[in-house]
Amino acid sequence: MSAQPELVTVTVDGREVQVAKGTGLVETAMAAGIEIPVFCYEPRLGPAVGACRMCLCDVEGMPKPMAACTMTAQDGMVVRTALTSEKAANAQNATLEFLLVNHPLDCPVCDKGGECPLQDLTFRYGPGSTRMTFPKRTFDKPIPISPLIALDRERCILCYRCTRFSENVSEDGQLVAVNRGAQSMIATFGDEPYRGAFTGNVTEICPVGALTSTQYRFLARPWEIQNVPSVCGLCPVGCNVSVTLREGKVRRIQSRNHHDVDGGWLCDKGRYAYSHLYARDRITDPLSRAPRRGLREVSWDDAVEEAERLIRKAEGRIVTALSGSETVEQAYALAKLLRQGAGAHEAVLPEEVDESLDCFRLPLSAIAGADAVVITGHEPVVERAPIVDLWIRAARRNGATIVASPDGENLSRALRGKERVVVVGSGGSPRHTSALAHRLKLDTKDGGGAFHLPQTANGRGVAEAWSAASDEEPTTPEPIGLLIVSGDEAAANPDVRALAERSESVLAITMFQGLASGWADLVLPGTSYLERDGSYVNIEGRIQRVRRTSIPPAPDELAWIAKLGERFGVAISPYPAAVFAELSEKIFGGIAFGEIGERASLPPRPPRTHGVAAGPALEKIPEAKPRGPLHLVAYRALFSGPAVERVPELQFQRPPPEIELAPFDADNRRIRTGDAVVVSSNGTSVELRARVTRSLTPGVARVAQEHLPGFRQKVLVKKK
């Protein structure tokens, strides 16, 4: 936007301040360094509602105190807050008195106590004592609105933030207000559990202790915790998070608003999956297979010795399977050890990466400002990169056209006259997304761009780190002497398991017993993103820092890779900063570790180096035949994987055993939503419930991967 916004001058408590016309009064006062207290006001939740009446201010020319949150700055406006106006001070004091009339005095046992806006504002603006002599209003409590969230209606001040989040942000409409007047209360629609990818956000925006996390309830007090700024490592978005520790243990994860990446929202996986760190089957010591006795604990010295022996024995016939959840540093160290020290260049990378997408680079927040968003591929966006789903919803609320075009064809009519077009590839190959972006010339338009949603948190960083360690071409060894399995996602991957069948020995690096037993000869304890220092590269290509928040129960990967490096004559530092420095020269343009900062910036777009790529079009689904086999899209569900499986509170969020069918295919098979169907392929069959999804392409059947393990791409679906 080139036009300069019109500036207006507003006087707040005698201080003149210049802001753009239309700026909210709360922000205007903030610009003047003056606080206008609020409860219900939260611009991310849509238009201000003026419900709590905390922000009442004296505005010149207005007979009554005005709710500042609903007003915008006009030239010459004179505003007096509680600082200088008795009228405003009295109004704010009155609001707090009314809020506290029925609020329980349970601050000493309330999770919010100590970090509670109601407490803080009462101290600053409220009455010092109560005049209420009647019994307070009571409700049943706490009400578990889901296994993750407890609702205390007595503490609720009815600011309607949670219902507005549910209505205007996640757009699920599940949280509602019921009854009226003094008996108004928050509830879930139809008293169903509050289910969805983003439910936990309501505990964070709640300004009192009404919505609390069941995982954190009664576990800590604000003065005995530390909050560590880090980045979530569970999906490719890389939401900025604040990790709460008590006595060295992770107890809570909250959003740490990076307005270009996550807009201050966090999905439930990122928020609640941390307790997998303390899973019962967490591996804390190296394990080695002994004949007829299975895996037994060995010392670190023995483990490193054994690892060296396995690597040397394979004589370069080594395949490394990577997870995509490794830090860039860890992947590089492993690559350097194996490629430079053992001549082992073959790797199973977590996913395909296409650097040509960089010239369509945008911050994720740009999706919200698009005129049109094109979603290609058959997979649900929310399952691959949940926050992107919120950005797309924001775009639609802002007036954008959302075009679901699984094959990326026939877009010209839908995109006619659209200036800022963003392509989001959700499924298929990134090359397809890049080719489409080239065809639409999105790099030449302001605000236009493309994203391909990766499947893993750091697939790109891992791939770049692997290739930076050596220029040698890999050769596929046969037979495989040693399969090195790096990380839990690789260990859980059926394709990797299949490789193990052809390997003489297996070295697995994993966090959990369940993933190690039965196939590994040597197991080295893995760590989580919450236990490592290092960097991740997200969807946008943004390099972000993860910080070690808690000490892992065993030395981290970098420590023993460095030790092994010494034995193979490869110099590897055990310090991420040093590894990054070496790596940055090669792939990140020499940026220093310290420069990434707490809120990483986006690298600039590289100029397009090649012409309009003819590029492959997305895979065409063959014309659907009435009773023929269907093309199976098995997606990795958000609430799946080794970490989620180990969090009891998240189990209700796991994908239901359903198969999604297009109306065309369902009708042809006389199947309706809820019917039991039999899905078969290659002689195996599974019974699932059907769900008819209108947005699905005819000929496609969609299932969460965990329900059809090992199924091929063609499946037969029949009504049971």
Added chain:
Amino acid sequence: MAEAKRPVVVLAGAGDHDLTKLAEYRSIGGYDALAKARAMEPSAVIDELNASNLRGRGGAFFATGKKASFIPADSPKATYLTVNADESEPGTFKDREIMLRVPHRLLEGCLITAHAIRSRHVFLYIRGEYLEEFETLRAALDEVRGAGLLSGVTVVLHRGAGAYICGEETGLLESLEGKRGQPRSKPPFPAIQGLYASPTLINNVETMATVAPIMAMGGTEYAKLGAPPDSTGTRLFCVSGNVVNAGNYELPMGMTIREVLFDIAGGVPDGRELKAVIPGGSSMPILTADQIDTPLTHDALRALDTFLGAAALIAIDDRCCMVQLGLRVAQFYMHESCGKCTPCREGTRWMVQILEKIEAGRAEQSELDLLLDVCDRILGHCLCPLGDAAAMPIASYVTKFRDEFQQHVDLGACPFAGSSTLDDLFAPVNQHSRHPTVEVPA
């Protein structure tokens, strides 16, 4: 004032004709004003309304023509006319009389006003309990539609579900949109962003029923009626409470309360004394018996710190305990508070608790002032006028009848010792028992 000379505008002809029938309404010149208006420029219709100085009959007394002129003439979005027939204020029953007796005059006024604001959509939001009124109006609308008088305008009759707050204009819009009936924060005002975020004009039933006669007689002619310059025309006064002849009376503005209560409604029955009068519906500050020589005009009542409101006069005789009256009024507003904003939601409940304690004779001296202070802290701090509607009357009862409140404290009991009654004044609380009730712990 003699019966013959009194002008009748809104209910004109309803005494001699069955004006629910289109043919009879047309026989007295019905829908001629619509034809006349449609031949005029929309802005000329608004000029006519301005000349009449018609003020909103819902209670806010805002100039109708001026409000209509706020609707942008060149709106790219559809504009809407919404008619507020959610008459719920205790003491008011005038709109139902209009809908039952002169439905065509109401519809004609709606069609003229729709023309004035270039709207092709009219919504009538009718109080849910008004079934007969709805059916009368529906029959009238069918006739109008059959006679081809709509000329492409869609008229929707929408029945509410029994919430007082949906009579607040933005609460009404929310409810009409299918949402929870809670008022919106203003600005934006409905004239800019109303129904479905489009320019919307909201008027009361009586206002709309006055538009056709104004077009027929001319705005300047109408402006001569009543008490010009501000309180022009006639109003339907809903007279209720302790009077001999309760009912609706269409009277010119400017008569005194005494004239209306005693000369027209027959005075207080059984020779009892008039104690107080509520001039505009239960939400208005009360007047004492010695203030009834005030003319019923906006300005005269403003000078006494009260309002004409919806012109609902409630006469209260000497049997009534003012604490009991205050409690009943407060209970109504607590029950009807929507729960959106803090002062109203919490304050109305607190007021009821304090009033119950006073009535039971258990209150301490300080609680009289606490009650006044709670009223004061609600006043002017709420999102919509409901909070004020609860606080204003209660505060006026306490200040004007302080002695009676004081007696409750001093005696430790109600001085009426059970002889007080709200009969003929307000329906008992348990009338609402079919709705979710608010339990106030004793």
